Amino acid sequence: MQFGGAVVLENLSISLPENALRCIIGPNGCGKTTLYNVVTGAFAPTSGHVFISGCDVTGKQPQDIARLGVARKFQVPGIYPELSVAENLEVPLARRSGNGPWSTIRNKRPRQLLDELLELCGLVERSETVVGTLAHGEKQWLEIAMLVATDAQLILLDEPTAGMSVIEKESTADLIRKLHRDLGKTVLVIEHDMTFVQLLDCPVVVMMNGAILREGSYEDVRADQRVIDAYLGKGIGTC
Numbered sequence: 001m002q003f004g005g006a007v008v009l010e011n012l013s014i015s016l017p018e019n020a021l022r023c024i025i026g027p028n029g030c031g032k033t034t035l036y037n038v039v040t041g042a043f044a045p046t047s048g049h050v051f052i053s054g055c056d057v058t059g060k061q062p063q064d065i066a067r068l069g070v071a072r073k074f075q076v077p078g079i080y081p082e083l084s085v086a087e088n089l090e091v092p093l094a095r096r097s098g099n100g101p102w103s104t105i106r107n108k109r110p111r112q113l114l115d116e117l118l119e120l121c122g123l124v125e126r127s128e129t130v131v132g133t134l135a136h137g138e139k140q141w142l143e144i145a146m147l148v149a150t151d152a153q154l155i156l157l158d159e160p161t162a163g164m165s166v167i168e169k170e171s172t173a174d175l176i177r178k179l180h181r182d183l184g185k186t187v188l189v190i191e192h193d194m195t196f197v198q199l200l201d202c203p204v205v206v207m208m209n210g211a212i213l214r215e216g217s218y219e220d221v222r223a224d225q226r227v228i229d230a231y232l233g234k235g236i237g238t239c
Contacts, residue, residue, distance in 0.1 A: 001034055001210075002046040008034045009045070009210040016154075016188060021180035023189045023197050025221075026207035027231055032190045035207075036156050040072050041065040052154065071152030075159045077139040079146070081132030085123050088131055088142055089114055092149035113149075120178065121145035122171065137168030141175055148183065155179060157189045161196050173199035194222070194232070206231065 001009040009031045016022060024032050037043040039050055041062040049058045057065050080088050093113065118124045121141040126134070131142065140160055147155050157176070161169045173196060179185040180202075191197050197204060197218060204221045206214040208231065214224050221227055 001031070001038055001043060007210060009038065012048075012207075012211055014205060014212065016186055018153075019180065019184050019186055021176070021187045021189075021200065021202040022205060023191055023200055023202055024205045024207055025191060025194070025197060025231070026213075030207045031210040032207055033158060034210075036072060036158060036190070039065075039156065040070060066150075066152075069151065069153035070156070071147040071150055071154070072156040073143055073147060073158060073160060075162050077136075077143045079131050079139055079143050081130070083131060084128050085118070085131055085134070085142060086114060086127040089117050089146060089149050092146045093117075095150055117145045117149055120148065121175065135168075137164050137171065140164070140168075140172065144175060144179070148179065148185070152185070154186045154188070157187065159190055159192065161191065161193055169193070169196050170199060172196075176200060 001007075012031070012035065014035075024035070026032055034043065038045050039052075041057065041060050041064070044059040049056055051057065052065065052068050052070060055068065057068065080091065083091075115124070118127050121138075121144065123129075123134075123138060123142060123145075126138070131139065134142070144155075144157070144160070160176070161172050164172065176187060176189065177200070179187050189200065191200075201218070204216065204218055205212055206221055206224075206227050213230065214221055214227050216224075222232065
């Protein structure tokens with residue numbers, strides 16, 4: 001991916017098998033978010049190809065890629081603050097049914113599925129709470145459940161723990177592991193906090209200057225001298 005004379009992604013090749021959980025780390029400006037933009041169709045790559053489930057989606061519109069089962073969460077929660085928790089979940093459930101969001105007015109959503117989503121994000125007791133009054137972590141968990149409500153198979157999360165407390169980060173790691181382990185989703189996470197990366201307990205991809213510097217387990221990546229020199233430094237916690 002090139003912008004004028006600036007090369008943001010260069011000879012980058014990454015693949016995720018079905019039902020994989022993987023984390024991408026790397027310094028700001030290394031191309032992590034640009035990679036997401038290319039995968040989701042926000043940017044058409046200057047060269048190369050993007051394949052999803054064997055289909056070449058290079059240059060396709062974001063809505064067409066989303067229909068293939070791709071959902072993305074940005075750093076800022078994309079929720080409806082004036083609606084209740086349950087109503088926020090009913091919007092993507094309606095999209096999943098193909099009837100449009102206003103079908104929720106005419107038809108009750110399957111209660112079992114809604115209950116499962118509330119359980120997933122830990123908001124069963126707050127289903128009627130106006131979302132704007134939720135804590136930051138709760139909003140993030142709700143949005144992740146909203147992605148699941150669309151029946152997306154590939155879920156892209158961009159720094160899902162930004163601004164969270166330690167306890168909220170632990171709950172978020174547990175939620176992401178459930179997506180992978182219990183729901184069979186393929187999940188790719190961009191993150192900076194190495195403590196959280198360790199909690200995820202999944203393969204790690206280190207990006208540097210638009211390319212992949214190293215892939216491996218958390219322990220392997222953290223012990224690689226190239227990664228230490230280029231990104232981690234001597235610190236142990238947040239990078």
